[in-house]
Amino acid sequence: MNKINSKRFFNRLNIINNLNKDLSKNGVNRITLTKKDKQARDIIVSWMKKLGLIVKIDNIGNIFGFNYFEKDAQPIILGSHIDTVRNGGKYDGLLGVLGALEVIEILNNKNKIPKNIGIAIFTNEEGVRFSPDMMGSWSFTKVEKINKIHKIKDDQNITVKQALKEINYLGKEKQLFFKPKYFLELHVEQGPLLDIYKKDIGIVKGVQAINWLYISLLGQSNHAGTTPNSKKVDPNKVFSKILNFINKKTYSNSKQLATVGKVEYFPNQTNVIPNKINFTIDIRNKDDLKLKNFRKELIKQINFYSKCYSIDFKIKELVNFKSVKFNQKINNIIKKNVLKNKFSHMNIYSGAGHDAQMLSKICSTSMIFIPSLRGISHDKKEDTKKQQILNGLRLLLNVTEDLLKIN
Numbered sequence: 001m002n003k004i005n006s007k008r009f010f011n012r013l014n015i016i017n018n019l020n021k022d023l024s025k026n027g028v029n030r031i032t033l034t035k036k037d038k039q040a041r042d043i044i045v046s047w048m049k050k051l052g053l054i055v056k057i058d059n060i061g062n063i064f065g066f067n068y069f070e071k072d073a074q075p076i077i078l079g080s081h082i083d084t085v086r087n088g089g090k091y092d093g094l095l096g097v098l099g100a101l102e103v104i105e106i107l108n109n110k111n112k113i114p115k116n117i118g119i120a121i122f123t124n125e126e127g128v129r130f131s132p133d134m135m136g137s138w139s140f141t142k143v144e145k146i147n148k149i150h151k152i153k154d155d156q157n158i159t160v161k162q163a164l165k166e167i168n169y170l171g172k173e174k175q176l177f178f179k180p181k182y183f184l185e186l187h188v189e190q191g192p193l194l195d196i197y198k199k200d201i202g203i204v205k206g207v208q209a210i211n212w213l214y215i216s217l218l219g220q221s222n223h224a225g226t227t228p229n230s231k232k233v234d235p236n237k238v239f240s241k242i243l244n245f246i247n248k249k250t251y252s253n254s255k256q257l258a259t260v261g262k263v264e265y266f267p268n269q270t271n272v273i274p275n276k277i278n279f280t281i282d283i284r285n286k287d288d289l290k291l292k293n294f295r296k297e298l299i300k301q302i303n304f305y306s307k308c309y310s311i312d313f314k315i316k317e318l319v320n321f322k323s324v325k326f327n328q329k330i331n332n333i334i335k336k337n338v339l340k341n342k343f344s345h346m347n348i349y350s351g352a353g354h355d356a357q358m359l360s361k362i363c364s365t366s367m368i369f370i371p372s373l374r375g376i377s378h379d380k381k382e383d384t385k386k387q388q389i390l391n392g393l394r395l396l397l398n399v400t401e402d403l404l405k406i407n
């Protein structure tokens with residue numbers, strides 16, 4: 001029976017995470033297409049090559065490794081992402097990439113090297129530097145022209161294409177240069193359910209819809225001390241109403257999620273009434289229609305209060321991903337292997353977006369979740385027990401072995 005090589009896996013995980021010098025203090029900072037991302041990419045590519053994999057890079061910097069490559073082969077692809085949010089956790093994304101490498105290494109060690117299997121590392125899953133998130137897997141599915149994606153800029157006005165060139169990962173392979181038969185992603189839950197219900201494994205049924213808005217509220221700068229309240233053209237008057245609306249709609253047991261995560265004030269000085277407030281809203285809901293209605297109501301509110309306080313506004317949509325359901329056939333195979341391994345488990349819906357959300361549009365896709373202790377993620381305190389990680393790796397291996405048998 002094939003066995004996970006725990007020492008090899010954790011050694012690789014530590015090598016990559018320890019590229020972050022102040023890991024314990026600030027968590028992991030592997031922002032997409034930066035030097036830190038390149039460092040990790042180069043090391044993992046060297047491990048892929050040492051395994052004898054054929055490495056191919058596409059035009060958004062996605063990295064693929066194949067035992068054997070033939071354009072129409074339709075392989076099983078395992079993988080995830082390695083970029084992180086700022087001060088992120090040790091397992092988000094990297095677990096799925098190194099888990100895929102571990103599984104392929106085990107399967108290749110047998111006398112018969114499985115032809116139809118590969119690994120994927122998708123660019124910019126987090127969307128921290130360039131929107132949208134899941135950019136690499138979104139681009140791979142060819143739903144948007146690459147030249148349009150290449151022109152997307154970060155806050156420093158650097159384009160995706162420039163950033164890819166800077167780290168030498170502007171690959172020559174085109175979007176969707178091959179089509180996977182199956183895509184399977186191992187990931188930490190990033191939420192509290194498996195931890196609360198003390199389950200080893202989450203069989204992921206799907207992912208909720210995601211909508212990111214970037215809003216600018218435009219007022220008039222003036223002296224904070226001399227401008228009478230009746231004369232203030234202060235965008236805070238609208239911003240506070242928007243925050244109240246969001247708080248009202250996202251009461252504790254509502255399934256509607258909306259987060260204002262990024263706010264910038266201009267000119268951002270204590271004694272100056274701001275002339276502009278730029279902020280993002282991350283809106284999520286399992287139900288596409290409910291998300292759409294919330295978004296419509298939100299925009300109506302912005303319209304109404306902007307008129308009341310003579311504030312102009314601009315709204316730009318950065319992300320609009322519908323909810324997806326994962327493949328039942330793969331989930332049945334996951335369930336079969338969960339029972340075989342006597343893992344406790346539950347069906348679960350993913351609150352976080354994932355590359356699998358994009359891949360599910362072009363091939364049979366699913367995910368395996370392992371617990372996030374205290375449900376914490378996107379933070380240095382993200383943590384999972386060693387045995388829980390080994391359970392996830394074993395399950396990824398067993399499910400892949402079964403997929404190979406039917407593929």
Ligand code: HGY
Pocket residue numbers: 125126127133134351352353354
């Ligand atoms: O935004 C997300 O849910 C993912 O972590 N990129």
Ligand code: MN
Pocket residue numbers: 081092093125187353354
């Ligand atoms: Mn992730």
Ligand code: MN
Pocket residue numbers: 085092126352378
């Ligand atoms: Mn993430």
